[in-house]
Amino acid sequence: MTLLEWFKDRRKNASMSKEQRHREIADGLWTKCAECGALHYTKDFQRYLLVCPACSFHEKVSAPERIAQLVDPDSWIPTDDHLLANDPLSFVDVKSYKDRLSQARAKTGMNDAILTGLGTLEGQPLALGVMDFRFLGGSMGSVVGERITRLVERATAERRPVILVCASGGARMQEGMLSLMQMARTSAALQYHREAHQLFISVLSNPTTGGVTASFAMLGDLIFAEPKATIAFAGRRVIEQTLRQKLPEGFQTSEFLLKHGFVDRIVEREQLRPTLSRVLRLHRPVGVPSPLSPATRL
Amino acid sequence: MVYISYIITMSQPTVPTLDFEKELIELEARIDQIRKLAKENGVDVSEQLAELEARATDLRRDFFANLTPPQVLQLARNPKRPSTLDYIQVLCDDWTELHGDRLFGDDLALVGGLARLGDHPVVILGHQKGRDTKDNIARNFGMPQPEGYRKALRLMEHANHFGFPIIALIDTPGANAGLEAEERGQGEAIARNLQRMFAFDVPIICAVIGEGGSGGALAIGVGDRVLMLEYAVYSVVAPDSCSVILWRDKKHIEQAASALKITARDLKQLGIIDEIVPEPAGGAHCEPQTAAASLKNALIRNLEELLKLSGTERREQRYKKFRAMAAFNG
Ligand SMILES: [Zn+2]
Numbered sequence: 023m024t025l026l027e028w029f030k031d032r033r034k035n036a037s038m039s040k041e042q043r044h045r046e047i048a049d050g051l052w053t054k055c056a057e058c059g060a061l062h063y064t065k066d067f068q069r070y071l072l073v074c075p076a077c078s079f080h081e082k083v084s085a086p087e088r089i090a091q092l093v094d095p096d097s098w099i100p101t102d103d104h105l106l107a108n109d110p111l112s113f114v115d116v117k118s119y120k121d122r123l124s125q126a127r128a129k130t131g132m133n134d135a136i137l138t139g140l141g142t143l144e145g146q147p148l149a150l151g152v153m154d155f156r157f158l159g160g161s162m163g164s165v166v167g168e169r170i171t172r173l174v175e176r177a178t179a180e181r182r183p184v185i186l187v188c189a190s191g192g193a194r195m196q197e198g199m200l201s202l203m204q205m206a207r208t209s210a211a212l213q214y215h216r217e218a219h220q221l222f223i224s225v226l227s228n229p230t231t232g233g234v235t236a237s238f239a240m241l242g243d244l245i246f247a248e249p250k251a252t253i254a255f256a257g258r259r260v261i262e263q264t265l266r267q268k269l270p271e272g273f274q275t276s277e278f279l280l281k282h283g284f285v286d287r288i289v290e291r292e293q294l295r296p297t298l299s300r301v302l303r304l305h306r307p308v309g310v311p312s313p314l315s316p317a318t319r320l
Numbered sequence: 321m322v323y324i325s326y327i328i329t330m331s332q333p334t335v336p337t338l339d340f341e342k343e344l345i346e347l348e349a350r351i352d353q354i355r356k357l358a359k360e361n362g363v364d365v366s367e368q369l370a371e372l373e374a375r376a377t378d379l380r381r382d383f384f385a386n387l388t389p390p391q392v393l394q395l396a397r398n399p400k401r402p403s404t405l406d407y408i409q410v411l412c413d414d415w416t417e418l419h420g421d422r423l424f425g426d427d428l429a430l431v432g433g434l435a436r437l438g439d440h441p442v443v444i445l446g447h448q449k450g451r452d453t454k455d456n457i458a459r460n461f462g463m464p465q466p467e468g469y470r471k472a473l474r475l476m477e478h479a480n481h482f483g484f485p486i487i488a489l490i491d492t493p494g495a496n497a498g499l500e501a502e503e504r505g506q507g508e509a510i511a512r513n514l515q516r517m518f519a520f521d522v523p524i525i526c527a528v529i530g531e532g533g534s535g536g537a538l539a540i541g542v543g544d545r546v547l548m549l550e551y552a553v554y555s556v557v558a559p560d561s562c563s564v565i566l567w568r569d570k571k572h573i574e575q576a577a578s579a580l581k582i583t584a585r586d587l588k589q590l591g592i593i594d595e596i597v598p599e600p601a602g603g604a605h606c607e608p609q610t611a612a613a614s615l616k617n618a619l620i621r622n623l624e625e626l627l628k629l630s631g632t633e634r635r636e637q638r639y640k641k642f643r644a645m646a647a648f649n650g
Contacts (some may be wrong), residue, residue: 102650104650105648105649105650106648106649106650107647107648108647108648108649110590110647111579111580111581113579114579115566115567115572115575115576115579116566116567116568164646164647164648165646165648167646168646168648171643193534193556193557195556195557195562195565195566195580197556197647198555198556198579198580198581198582198590199554199555199556199580199581199582199587199590199592200590200592200645200646200647201556202534202535202538202556203538203592203642203645203646204646205510205511205514205535205538206514206518206538206541206542206642206645207642207643207645207646209511209514209515209518210514210515210518210542210639210642210643212515213515213516213518213519214518214639216515217519232535233535233556235507235511236495236506236507236510236511236514236535236539237510237511237514238511239507239511240505240507240508240511240512241511241512241515254502254507255495255501255502255506255507255510255535256495256496256497256498256501256502256506257497260497260561261497261498261499261502264497264498265498265499269499270499273499273502274502278503279505282503282504282505283505284505284508
């Protein structure tokens with residue numbers, strides 16, 4: 023968006039009546055930036071990959087949108103989408119886990135907090151998993167763990183690079199210890215992927231926390247993070263309560279992790295696809311077009 | 321810091337008795353009183369006394385066989401329970417503690433070193449809670465910093481390099497919530513351990529001896545065999561935090577403790593652990609020698625089974641075991 027276009031947008035916003043604006047936000051015609059409050063025509067906002075042109079705030083992206091942003095059109099083949107969480111502990115807190123699951127499914131149209139599949143990125147084959155924060159806070163239960171494990175195992179066998187886009191509040195408590203074990207299972211699959219000298223790139227988006235941070239998110243051969251994403255193991259509020267003191271500005275952000283040496287690069291969303299493409303290409307031996315046979319090549 | 325196992329000195333730390341143990345203690349006090357009265361009056365009540373004592377034993381056994389998850393949680397957190405160093409000094413010979421992660425520092429909340437278990441040289445390590453307030457501050461209540469997990473990894477790499485089996489004792493409230501832990505990448509440290517523990521081909525046996533708190537516990541919890549003492553707990557989240565997060569208050573700890581399925585019996589059923597190590601009635605702290613013998617027995621038996629396999633077989637079985645830990649339809 024050029025500066026001129028941006029000013030035009032602003033004028034459009036200013037000339038609207040308050041009521042009209044509220045109605046149009048509710049209708050989804052306009053989207054308000056969660057950071058600076060600027061109003062964007064939703065179609066434009068999507069064209070900007072949900073990055074605010076006024077303040078460059080990176081809004082959360084749903085898994086289907088993220089996949090559309092990253093893979094080549096018509097190359098996407100979903101994997102293991104039929105897996106469903108089955109409430110192994112019959113867990114009930116103020117609400118039952120079963121109800122929470124059906125509400126999340128209705129809200130998102132997804133079966134769990136991740137989509138996995140095979141596709142190409144500028145013609146390069148890959149295995150991609152994308153988490154979705156809208157589904158129970160992107161929490162990791164058995165299905166998330168199983169889909170990632172199967173994806174990585176398949177990628178190892180087919181010699182494909184793996185990219186996982188993280189967005190998670192952590193372990194899914196309603197599955198008890200089974201959810202904790204997903205940290206071990208996903209890390210196990212990645213160990214074998216690594217031994218096969220296959221690449222794994224972890225992309226950290228807002229927020230990446232808890233058990234996901236303490237497993238595959240931090241195991242990337244390369245780790246990229248979106249600007250100003252919250253990336254943490256222990257929650258900020260928990261730490262504040264424990265220490266009884268305010269934490270410094272910018273604590274547990276992508277920039278904080280970069281400074282402390284835990285991410286390779288901060289990559290703006292607009293640059294994510296070209297950066298991934300370039301890095302994938304650099305990892306491919308010169309003169310070898312693709313490790314996949316023509317039959318399995320997508 | 322010199323630490324001498326209280327199982328050797330038999331001088332337990334004194335702490336208040338748990339609420340639900342009071343009933344039993346009252347019964348035992350009554351028995352004592354009868355014995356004293358009989359002695360003073362020269363009356364032979366040995367028959368009656370034997371009967372009463374048998375009843376007390378039955379009561380104790382029944383009582384501890386039917387503990388609720390919140391009661392088990394209290395037992396698991398009991399400061400009188402033997403800690404990692406208490407056990408190591410009784411289980412092993414030639415204990416040689418080793419320090420530091422070679423990167424940042426030495427974390428006293430996670431201890432480890434070389435020792436001999438039965439006939440086998442091993443690397444043994446574990447979380448270390450403090451014995452009193454001063455010790456607890458030095459050991460951060462058994463909550464490691466990133467350098468603790470990295471020290472564990474260094475020791476495990478040493479074990480794998482020289483072919484020593486790895487024994488890991490788990491006893492931590494959980495990872496450390498703090499500014500420095502985040503700065504030094506506690507998520508990365510835990511993740512790295514999980515991944516590397518699937519790379520080792522030496523036998524790995526883990527035992528939850530007290531509190532298995534979330535990611536901090538799992539960071540040394542990937543084993544060919546995962547054992548659990550009868551009254552230990554292992555949980556994805558502390559029931560206290562779970563109450564606050566899901567019920568939005570602190571009053572639902574007991575509901576959370578039950579709902580999360582944290583006891584050895586429940587976790588055996590779920591396939592998370594392989595074996596329950598029996599404790600003396602009343603818990604490990606009542607007869608620490610018996611508890612240590614029971615643990616030693618289980619460790620050596622499992623180790624000798626694992627030593628019959630090749631390194632490749634162990635790795636494959638370890639992977640398959642964890643591969644099965646999920647519940648879903650489809
Ligand atoms: Zn904005």
